[in-house]
Amino acid sequence: MSAAKRIKVTIDGIEVSVPEGTSIWDAARQAGIDIPVLCHSPRLRPVGVCRMCVVDIGQRVMAASCVRLCEDGMKVDASSPKVQKHRKMLTQLLLSDYPEKSQRELKTGDDQLLALARRFGIERIPFADGAATGGRGSDSSSPVIDVDHQACILCDKCLRGCNELQHNDVITRTGKGYTARIAFDLNAPMGDSTCVSCGECMAVCPTGALTNKPVAPVGAGRRGANR
Amino acid sequence: MKAFRLDDTKSASATAALKQVDSLCPYCGVGCALTFSVDEASNRIVDVKGRDGAANAERLCVKGRYGFDYAMHPQRLTQPLIRKPGSYPKGPLSAISKSGGGARKPGGSFDYDEVLPHFREASWDEALDLAAGRLKEIRDARGGDALAGFGSAKGSNEEAYLFQKLVRAAFGTNNVDHCTRLCHASSVAALLEGIGSGAVTNVVRDIERADVAIVTGCNPTDNHPVAATFMKDAAGQGTKLIVINPRRPQIADFAAMYLQPNPGSDVALYNGMMQVMIAEDLIDRDFIARRVDGFDELREIVSHYSPERVAKLTGLPAQDIVDAARLFGRAKAAMIFWGMGISQHTFGTDNARCLIALAMITGNVGRPGTGLHPLRGQNNVQGASDAGLIPMVYPDYQSVKDPKIQTKFEKYWGVKLSPKIGLTVTEIMGAALAGSVKGMYMMGENPFLSDPDINKVRKALSALEFLVVQDIFLTETAEFADVVLPASSFMEKAGTYTNTDRRVQIGRPALTPPGAARQDWELICEISNRMGYPMKYASVEAVFDEFAACTEEYKTLNYEHLGSYGKWYPCFDPKTSPGERIVFGDAFPCGKAKLVPAQISAPNESPDRDYPFVLNTGRVLSHWHTGSMTRRSHALDTIEPEAFVEMHPDDAAALRLRDGDWARVASRRGEIQLRVRVRDRVSPGAVFIPMHFREAAANVLTNPAIDPIGKIPTFKFCAVRVTRLES
């Protein structure tokens, strides 16, 4: 296989040389620049839906760096106040619908949306509380995973994890617009679906939407304990 | 405006105090790398994350991710147990299934309350002295061959090495074996015969470089789930899968071709494919000339397997056989994966011989995207075999009959050794019944459920004069023990494990053993010392070094080189190389490959008027083998709590059986009662029962007839009858 042609891009003033076909996000990582993401992971096909990774490439609108490919001579601004402002606004939008307690933060301390809130120093959310009125519901029918739809940011990672990594083909988005949500099979409770409990969806989820149930205390007293 | 306080977002989550331990999954041969989150204070594992291991790339399945809690189950053995004098003569202490017709509640792992009262707790000294003492008595009175040991394919390489050393050096016999006998023994026999090595030639993920891959006699989605995800990746990228299985596996949904041959007709199918390939010159003549012996004889034999004849024998359309042959034959790089559907027959060795021939005549070995890959089931069945837990060979497959080898190991171990080939798992049961094997030491094996014809196994176990069982739970086998030694689970020990890819990885302890339970490797040393053969090691790492040094494949490795991610063997330069993904690019260990043609043969017990169905046995995704681990895992037990028999809709209708009804399934060996699942993935005339459920154990029904060379039982084929159970 012949090597791809190499091109040069400049990101925040740092010049990097990358093979043609490299995304701006990957090139930035090579340059030591960490562009924040929620819907992207190097393990998954990039989809550019959270828009957190937008960068300024001097065009009419910003580009999502996880899906946008480098072009020779491109100049990328990944960290200016202008770019940061949009990332902050996106974070505030998502936080406005976020439940008060994140299952992920409570159980494993690695909620990525809250991490971004801290990274951007967000002090206020100027939007109405979308989590206050009833909420989008939860689903604890699975033997291993707790689903909190209110914490779901529709990042599509669970879909890609389930359908493209594990090929179990269970998860979809259903509905449309603001009321879109994830669903299992024909919108069945997770525990009633063809889910095989591989846990990939939980593993890739960045928020408290999909978390592990606590390890159940195993059958104490069931069929006699060995003392 | 929504109320929001930045400071509140960082919760003092429980995770702060957790220790992260990089280790492995204990279950299947894929050998996924993972990380345990451990709460040391309460000695509990809280969480599992996938690690970027070479075999799994952070992926896990339900067992690896959620099936760890068995180690923390209250039924863990914590004290040595000695059988009470009043519980002799030995017999089964629990019912296999409670009799009396009507619907039965699902059983679950058996009732400790039925079994425990027959044992008393003892100190370690008393238990070990008794165990070693009685085994020594039997050895001294009747000779080493009156003893036998079953090692574990779940244990580490170090444990396996020490165990076979104990049996050979301390017991003085080669009667040592493990469950590979029940799994890939025929595949390994065929491979050793054909190319001189039983290990895979290409790693699983090499399928991404294959144009075509045969996936036969296996159900990877259920039994090697993470490996199956990579097969599906490859299928999505253009690799054409040819899936062959009398019971349709889920991976057939990703196949370019799915063939559903009659059970037991594999030799005909592959001979038929080879006949087409030879006739249409889809073979690699250059490769055959340079690297293969026996082609002419093979060509002559397969010439009698025309597509029309094979169609009759297999029940497949002749055109499908031709198409499959062409698809495989035209591929630039083609790979063959197989599993129990090939090996667990009285002609399992023949089946594997066919697959080897298929690869050899098309030159599909030794290059990327080619090769032979018998999917190894247990997490360390490869390692256990490599470490010599086999009656015919020492570590690294060195023959016990070879005087030069015998001398080498006598020097290495400082003791005289037996030149007599030992008995296999299946033969040992027979010998116990016959009275020639009197004492046994079993570590991490449960032949009660895993051997065929378990009523016979129970009789054999009862007949033993002395049985030591070393395990983490009281198993059905332990019912027959005289001494039970509480051992360490996978999560409580350090050791190396070799997966199906020939990758040696280190598993590390995340928990401390409960109660007085001890490390398996130390217990083996204790027994050995008390039997008069000294064993003393500073650490488990020292055991690895001793084992590695007497092999070709492991000798370049040590714990430092293995690090967190392991290495494939052979690894010629462990400092710079990850090991060899692909082997035999230039030559086979035996020089040229030897083709051994096979002829179709009849199964040992075919369906007839009294027993009209073919019984196929196997596994399900959420359980592991005899269920001692998985039925004690909350998630896994919840997902699949009970046994079932899968039947085709036409057969079910004829018997007036609907999904969920109770049925009685009987063979010449015994009978069980269980619920029916009506599924069209089995073919008409065949039924499937998973092996995991003691209260409806598939192996009550199975036939102990074995393959003459591999000595593996025919788990995949025997005759049964099914009747409706009136409630």
Added chain:
Amino acid sequence: MKLLMKMMHLQEQHGAVTDAMLRDLSESERVPLHRLEGLRGFYPVFRSEPGRRRQVQVCRDMTCLMRGGPDFCRQIRTALAGADDVDVEEVSCLGRCDAAPAAAINDVPVSGSPTDIAALAAAMKSLPSNEPTANPRRWPTDPYENDAQRYGVLRDHVAGDDRSRDAFIQSLKDADLRGLGGAAFPTGMKWELTRKARGAPKYVVCNADESEPGTFKDRVLLEELPHLLIEAMALAGWTIGATQGIIYLRHEYAKERKALQREIENARARGALGKRIFGSATDFDLEIFVSPGGYILGEETALLEALEDKRGEPRNKPPFPTDHGLWGKPTLMNNVETFCAIPIILARGAKWWAAQGRRGYKGLKFMCVSGDVPTPGVYCVPWGTSVAELLAMCGGMAGGKNLYAFSPGGASTNILPASKRDVALDFKALQDAGSSLGTGAMVFIAEGRDLLQLAMSEVKFFRNESCGKCVPCRVGSHKAVELIESATAGRPVPDLIELLRELNATLVQTSICGLGQVALAPLMSAISNFPEDIRPKLETGVKVSR
């Protein structure tokens, strides 16, 4: 297309696509259940359970809000109280703004008072026939005087060689024809790019999914000039090397579909479609794909996703459809009006086309006019006609009222004040004036109208039609509506206008597609261009009508 067509067939036959049906479909088509749920849950035509005998759909968007008032739907419901076999729902623009307030009963367009519509819905007798007009009008962009002459341009060119194709593309460039679906991309360049693009097979797609409030010009063209569309698509096939064309048609245009289907069959019968067109070496044929619904399907990549049996969610661009379109192959996609302009440009030349314009602008434009005018409808006018001149053609403002504001190009364009009435109808001219020609959907708004309410109806339209894929549009459009509603209920957040500006900037800069980019534009333009009217309502929380 296959899955969606099967699902739409089931929906039509049974009034629903139930779980049981989807399980069967999953097995027969070998697709996982979740894919079918994804489609059923996304597209408005699908229901999980059958509805009642009569389905009344009432438009809630700009012109219908103006003409019917905010209570129109409620009044229909009131009039139907007691009728237990009728469902009533509010829907987005039906494309019948010239008959506002618009409604449909079981997809048949109806108009009248709320009681009229209720009576029709509740009655057992059959609904009015929904047949295309028997007397289509003559339009200035039709080079043919009678049926016998049709497809003449195709006949003259389809055997042509590459130099012919070069010349043809040059004509399009000289005519300065631009995409008339709203994007205004130079048509000649698009045809050239697709012709040069590598990959096979190539496709020609007509975006006949006009759904933006105020827009109904393509509807008229489909009903009355389908032969021009068909001919232009065949010419496109010949030019770029495609043999397959698809017309993506919104399902609300059932009458127009009939006209189109009949003309396709007519064209086939005459050898203008099919194998060896007019005896040449060119093969080309067309099929109609009926959209399962939703405004976003008018976005070119969302449309392609639907054709690929996926949820209609726009793709990230680049790559563009000219390189990487349907099934990843080069795809030429144009709007109905754009295609319909092409035969006459080829027949009479770019110079003739240019001469049809005024004030130096080139060509003829179909404007759809609605709002506070006595004669709403489609008008074919020279490019460069001023807004005021167009208004005069419609009989001026209704009821003698004064013009207050106008939205020149559909809901996605900025609302301009009456003071800009002399601007020419042209892309650049309107851009310079601070708006856009967009889809050519002109809505005239009289003094006395609640401009904030009208602007918010457009913002709500975008919120309702957001596909939900990306954060800024999905959440931002919803939060913007909430902000305005709380303000008009007397509880504005501090610095609301500044917040809206920032929110708008994020939607503009970070949304994946045009919908998100323009979702707040009507509101922002109302704030900028009508400060004395709008600002007080947002800043002091003056209560205003819903």
